Amino acid sequence: MIVANEKREGGNASRDVLSRPVLQVRGVGPVMASHLAKKGISTVEDLLYLIPRGYEDRRTITPVAEALPGTKATIRASVVRSTLKRFRRRTVLDVVFRDESGAITATWLNGNPSRLRQTFASGDPFFLAGAVSLRGDAKIMIHPDVERIREKDADPVHAGKIVPLYSETEGLSGKRLRRVMAGLLEDHPEVLYTPLPADLCRRRNLVGLDEALRNIHFPPVDADFDEYNDRRSKAHRRLIFDEFFFSQLRIALKRADLLSEAGVEFRTDGDILETFSTILPFNLTGAQKRAVKEILADMARPRPMHRLLQGDVGSGKTVVSMIPMIVACRNGFQSAVMAPTEILAMQHYD
Structure with a gap:
């Protein structure tokens, strides 16, 4: 935001x-x-x-002589000449650049080479950034990023810095x-x-x-x-941080709105927990009893309950959820159990 x-x-x-x-x-x-x-x-x-x-790290300006084939380099050099060639029914633009240490050729195979050629006037200085390779004994770059160096360009966009790469x-x-x-x-x-x-x-x-x-x-x-x-x-x-913060803020505001709505005030009095415990073939743990009491306390309030019951596999979450379902039934309401798989749904049904 x-x-x-x-x-x-x-x-x-x-x-x-x-x-x-x-x-x-x-x-x-x-x-x-x-x-x-x-x-x-x-x-x-x-x-x-x-x-x-x-x-891409283009902070280091590499002399042509030190630009190794098979590596990426950023070079500052001036235009020597440009030529258009026909190759397999396509026009190819070659521009030769030179610095104090040597020469390198930039090649463009796509786009509009004739129009692109107008960009490169003899003697104009440029930044070139791209992969260095060889054509015979000559160093070349194919489709490099180029940026003309002007006096007003104190801060170039495509070279001399860490350059962003966008999709x-x-x-x-x-x-x-x-x-x-x-x-x-x-x-x-x-x-x-x-x-x-x-x-x-x-x-x-x-x-x-x-x-x-x-x-x-x-x-x-x-x-x-x-x-x-x-x-x-x-x-x-x-x-x-902002993304997580405002995501949590939206959830909190939505929760506050939901809690302001009127809900059903369930009657939870009586000995339902004790009665239900007597029909189980095992005793509820202390943690299960605490969870049930918290849930029943929420259900007794006049505001909607929004609660997540967490527990390890086999810790008895399902049996805890059965008690508030019984309370809902005793108050004249229905309950539903949703299971993520058919097997688990059948286990609950059986």
Whole structure:
């Protein structure tokens, strides 16, 4: 459960930020919005809770000469040239990049190579991230994540950091989702807070919800990669706590509503427990007697009873449940026994 903060930079109210349609998010058009809708994402809040399925550590920038085939690497290099080739009735784009240590070729086999080629002007610097392999003696990357380095890009989205990996579907690439998420968080600084009491957050050592969501999508540069990838970070812990907390709160509120309703005030006086005990071929244990007395006390109240009887296998739960059923019968009501399997149902019947 998250709500929009009343204050933002400039003092504008932003209570409606989270309920805004994703079409109002920078970088999301009608086509992408339709793809997001298929994933159940229609509002800004839904988009914020599109939690990464994992992460990739791209903090280390590796020189081309040190990028080993068979490994993943993040490289900073400049465009040397680009060429289009026809191969088995498809157009292939090859872009050669070079840094001070050597050259590497990035290859794209799908999409629109002619249009993609326009992205790579000679001399432009880029980040490349992907798996390194060999084509003959030359190092290559096939379909790497690339990001042009601009002066205003003090904080790149796809390289130089722990990068979020999202579940991809048709029309929704991980790269595009990262770009949209980065824009969303940039456009709406400090819009989130939680109604959790501050004292509870301190006692549980919980980070703020705004900080948690931002760090889940874009972990700090100095973060422990394994903690994030295993979902053990403080950011993940905060979201997990919120989910359990509000789940329990909903149950408690529902229970309070149910307890406020009028129920049947059963007559439980008499010696039913003692009488029933005499016809059993064994004596009830102390724990069974305590459970029966608690149940009968609940039944005597004018509010509905909601009780779970727990016990090990063979501890005598069924015989305990028989006594309140007899009480219901003596008060003119029926009872029902539900069993999870046919065999168990037959055992109760017999």
